[in-house]
Amino acid sequence: MKAVVTVMPRDDVLDPQGKAVAQALHSLGFADVGDVRVGKTIVLELATTSAAEARSEAEAMARKLLANPVIEQFEVEIKDA
Amino acid sequence: MKAVVTVMPRDDVLDPQGKAVAQALHSLGFADVGDVRVGKTIVLELATTSAAEARSEAEAMARKLLANPVIEQFEVEIKDA
Numbered sequence: 001m002k003a004v005v006t007v008m009p010r011d012d013v014l015d016p017q018g019k020a021v022a023q024a025l026h027s028l029g030f031a032d033v034g035d036v037r038v039g040k041t042i043v044l045e046l047a048t049t050s051a052a053e054a055r056s057e058a059e060a061m062a063r064k065l066l067a068n069p070v071i072e073q074f075e076v077e078i079k080d081a
Numbered sequence: 082m083k084a085v086v087t088v089m090p091r092d093d094v095l096d097p098q099g100k101a102v103a104q105a106l107h108s109l110g111f112a113d114v115g116d117v118r119v120g121k122t123i124v125l126e127l128a129t130t131s132a133a134e135a136r137s138e139a140e141a142m143a144r145k146l147l148a149n150p151v152i153e154q155f156e157v158e159i160k161d162a
Contacts, residue, residue: 006122007122008122008124018123018124021123021146021147024146025125025142025146028142028145028146030138030141030142032127032128032129032138033125033126033127033128033142034125034126034127034128035126036123036124036125036126037123037124038121038122038123038124039121039122039123039124040119040120040121040122041087041088041089041119041120041121041122042099042102042117042118042119042120043089043099043117043118043119043120044106044114044115044117045114045115045116045117046113046114046115047113047114047115048113057111057113060111061106061109061111061114064109065102065105065106065109066102
């Protein structure tokens, strides 16, 4: 199973990296861009063949290591393969 | 429209950050984890209301700024809202 963990800054937390990207896009002429937020994607190959188990393992990993709950939120998506 | 650009290291490129995360997960007792790859997620708020336009703009931004095609590949997903 493949688990995709997406870690984003919480909505109520400032994201200076996102602001920098937004400014860079504006200077490149992309006037259409509003708010930008930058996060991490972690793709994990898991030995288990159960989607439920893969999800609970990936969530445990996100809570323990991949995300900092004070400033970040995460989502887990499970994919076959 | 909201565009989610996911930038990952190309499959044929080494990912030392992913390796480090895999090792850290193993030391935390997650024996089930195989390969790990770490990439970026960029969430862009776009003023346009056309999904096709949002996609082509986000792809242009990824090519120009967000991804380095030598070592990275990207995917664009368009969301309403």
